[in-house]
Amino acid sequence: xxxxxxxxxxxxxxxxxxxxxxxxxxxxxxxxxxxxxxxxxxxxxxxxxxxxxxxxxxxxxxxxxxxxxxxxxxxxxxxxxxxxxxxxxxxxxxxxxxxxxxxxxxxxxxxxxxxxxxxxxxxxxxxxxxxxxxxxxxxxxxxxxxxxxxxxxxxxxxxxxxxxxxxxxxxxxxxxxxxxxxxxxxxxxxxxxxxxxxxxxxxxxxxxxxxxxxxxxxxxxxxxxxxxxxxxxxxxxxxxxxxxxxxxxxxxxxxxxxxxxxxxxxxxxxxxxxxxxxxxxxxxxxxxxxxxxxxxxxxxxxxxxxxxxxxxxxxxxxxxxxxxxxxxxxxxxxxxxxxxxxxxxxxxxxxxxxxxxxxxxxxxxxxxxxxxxxxxxxxxxxxxxxxxxxxxxxxxxxxxxxxxxxxxxxxxxxxxxxxxxxxxxxxxxxxxxxxxxxxxxxxxx
Amino acid sequence: xxxxxxxxxxxxxxxxxxxxxxxxxxxxxxxxxxxxxxxxxxxxxxxxxxxxxxxxxxxxxxxxxxxxxxxxxxxxxxxxxxxxxxxxxxxxxxxxxxxxxxxxxxxxxxxxxxxxxxxxxxxxxxxxxxxxxxxxxxxxxxxxxxxxxxxxxxxxxxxxxxxxxxxxxxxxxxxxxxxxxxxxxxxxxxxxxxxxxxxxxxxxxxxxxxxxxxxxxxxxxxxxxxxxxxxxxxxxxxxxxxxxxxxxxxxxxxxxxxxxxxxxxxxxxxxxxxxxxxxxxxxxxxxxxxxxxxxxxxxxxxxxx
Numbered sequence: 001x002x003x004x005x006x007x008x009x010x011x012x013x014x015x016x017x018x019x020x021x022x023x024x025x026x027x028x029x030x031x032x033x034x035x036x037x038x039x040x041x042x043x044x045x046x047x048x049x050x051x052x053x054x055x056x057x058x059x060x061x062x063x064x065x066x067x068x069x070x071x072x073x074x075x076x077x078x079x080x081x082x083x084x085x086x087x088x089x090x091x092x093x094x095x096x097x098x099x100x101x102x103x104x105x106x107x108x109x110x111x112x113x114x115x116x117x118x119x120x121x122x123x124x125x126x127x128x129x130x131x132x133x134x135x136x137x138x139x140x141x142x143x144x145x146x147x148x149x150x151x152x153x154x155x156x157x158x159x160x161x162x163x164x165x166x167x168x169x170x171x172x173x174x175x176x177x178x179x180x181x182x183x184x185x186x187x188x189x190x191x192x193x194x195x196x197x198x199x200x201x202x203x204x205x206x207x208x209x210x211x212x213x214x215x216x217x218x219x220x221x222x223x224x225x226x227x228x229x230x231x232x233x234x235x236x237x238x239x240x241x242x243x244x245x246x247x248x249x250x251x252x253x254x255x256x257x258x259x260x261x262x263x264x265x266x267x268x269x270x271x272x273x274x275x276x277x278x279x280x281x282x283x284x285x286x287x288x289x290x291x292x293x294x295x296x297x298x299x300x301x302x303x304x305x306x307x308x309x310x311x312x313x314x315x316x317x318x319x320x321x322x323x324x325x326x327x328x329x330x331x332x333x334x335x336x337x338x339x340x341x342x343x344x345x346x347x348x349x350x351x352x353x354x355x356x357x358x359x360x361x362x363x364x365x366x367x368x369x370x371x372x373x374x375x376x377x378x379x380x381x382x383x384x385x386x387x388x389x390x391x392x393x394x395x396x397x398x399x400x401x402x403x404x405x406x407x408x409x410x411x412x413x414x415x416x417x418x419x420x421x422x423x424x425x426x427x428x429x430x431x432x433x434x435x436x437x438x439x440x441x442x443x444x445x
Numbered sequence: 446x447x448x449x450x451x452x453x454x455x456x457x458x459x460x461x462x463x464x465x466x467x468x469x470x471x472x473x474x475x476x477x478x479x480x481x482x483x484x485x486x487x488x489x490x491x492x493x494x495x496x497x498x499x500x501x502x503x504x505x506x507x508x509x510x511x512x513x514x515x516x517x518x519x520x521x522x523x524x525x526x527x528x529x530x531x532x533x534x535x536x537x538x539x540x541x542x543x544x545x546x547x548x549x550x551x552x553x554x555x556x557x558x559x560x561x562x563x564x565x566x567x568x569x570x571x572x573x574x575x576x577x578x579x580x581x582x583x584x585x586x587x588x589x590x591x592x593x594x595x596x597x598x599x600x601x602x603x604x605x606x607x608x609x610x611x612x613x614x615x616x617x618x619x620x621x622x623x624x625x626x627x628x629x630x631x632x633x634x635x636x637x638x639x640x641x642x643x644x645x646x647x648x649x650x651x652x653x654x655x656x657x658x659x660x661x662x663x664x665x666x667x668x669x670x671x672x673x674x675x676x677x678x679x680x681x682x683x684x685x686x687x688x689x690x691x692x693x694x695x696x697x698x699x700x701x702x703x704x705x706x707x708x709x710x711x712x713x714x715x716x717x718x719x720x721x722x723x724x725x726x727x728x729x730x731x732x733x734x735x736x737x738x739x740x741x742x743x744x745x746x747x748x749x750x
Binding site: 401 | 498500501502503583586587588589590608609693694695696697698699700701702711714715716717718719
């Protein structure tokens, strides 16, 4: 009997540990608003100090180093805390715990609202950041500003284009598609010629789906303060699923999940012959799929009716976290990174596509050639794409969570090679009920 | 008579009691401090959290047992519970049978180098779980992994370990590989405690190897079997590392509610639903404790019979 008690106690203790682990997330959000003034930035820079910067983009560390070189009395502790949602999880935990969050963090445009609505980001307008609006392209500025409030400065931007493997296209006699109908026909032709060959890959990605709907002219998420409307069956969405369903149902998309080793290998050896992606893709291809050097080209995104249209896909900003002990210095670092020639140059050297108007308009930017892309002037195509991004797009104030649960509903349609629309409806249902639980007023159409 | 005894023992009892209380507490305090801080406080805090609901808009409010009502009617949660139960029913017996046979084989004295096999089988347990899953992720890779190579060789997609139909079995396979050696060592240790006289007596009585296993070795292993079964059940209910690490390469097969722990993790760290997540953890902890206790009761009843 005694031993049995001991075993029961062991079982209970193990169960308690399980509960305890899940419980390490204390409550309480802080509402810190910096009441600074523009002059505070220079004062903070001359005074110096130490700040922590979390980012994962390739330019992150280089920016911190260049900033330290320029202002020797400032120390920037650069930390790569994981990319995207991995970093946000750590930031959210640190904010909950009340300590441990960085002063400055890289945050994707898609995740900005969830941080500023939770009052986790400092409103930088008191430092005069509102005046910087004209320095940035509207699409990127819209992601960091909410009315008069400015919660960060845009770093890179991601106008979409089609990147394709010329060698594979030549080998199988495929001409560069300019419409989605041509794109579907090419996908069928290529896969029929060799079952290991796919025109493109998509295993299900909520951000990609959103950008595709954006290009088709859809506005599935509409946000007005805390009032949210979700319509994942609007005209634009239907237009996109009209094309994409055909590819999904006929198994013409490589199901290899994006950003995995297998995926990069297929991009390098040409088994995935084209990607519809953001302006950050060329530098990613160059570093992660070096075998494809010289084979790849860029072209405008295929269209529905011949009218040029693109969308944004990805792109990040830097914001100052409300926990920062030195918001003025942190703001000065954000401003230097994204709104000074030296800061933006570091970004461009890493192959990213900037958001600053002056750098995008510079002649040597458009004329730059890429060896990976066979000497093509890739930036020209991306610049043209950035001009044709439909206006008025909005993301949900909880888009990161939406992305996390995309696989549960829409991903199942991808896995079963079936109609995406029921999956999108189910996704919408979950997003509506989640939003209402979180205190938003969400209606689903 | 009672009065006499009482009066005789009066003085020493008092002294012991006077000194005994502080000394006893002194011995217990180090453990108690650890217990309260590391085990009791988080549980109490989790229970406290589970009675509230914090929203992105509108802050935190007391909701009573709303979160529990929601948990008991949440199909996503129960789908995950069903999955780990299915996992447990299939994986635990296979793993323990494998461990048992391995332990009996090594203990039989008929192997040439038993120490070598013992270490070989135990080795996977020494590999960190995260690394093990990464290794298996590479093996399971449908394009360029080992499975991909075998499929290419056979000329068809025969093995698809990362599809929704097979992914649970693939995870079970990883778990068997990881933990069979650990359980084998427990069984082997229990077998070593069997006195050799028993074997001698058995062979004098004319018992063959099979009879020895059935009548001596298996009864000796009963206690170890109960313990390993309970630990394996708890392990099954806490399934998290394997699905979480395989998710990037099988995003559609491993949903965010694949196991209750993964669900609690997604709710808390991606959905910021700390309160509901704490509720899920408490409900899961209770279910685990109940099932472990039932198994333990049944196991010991057999032992007594």
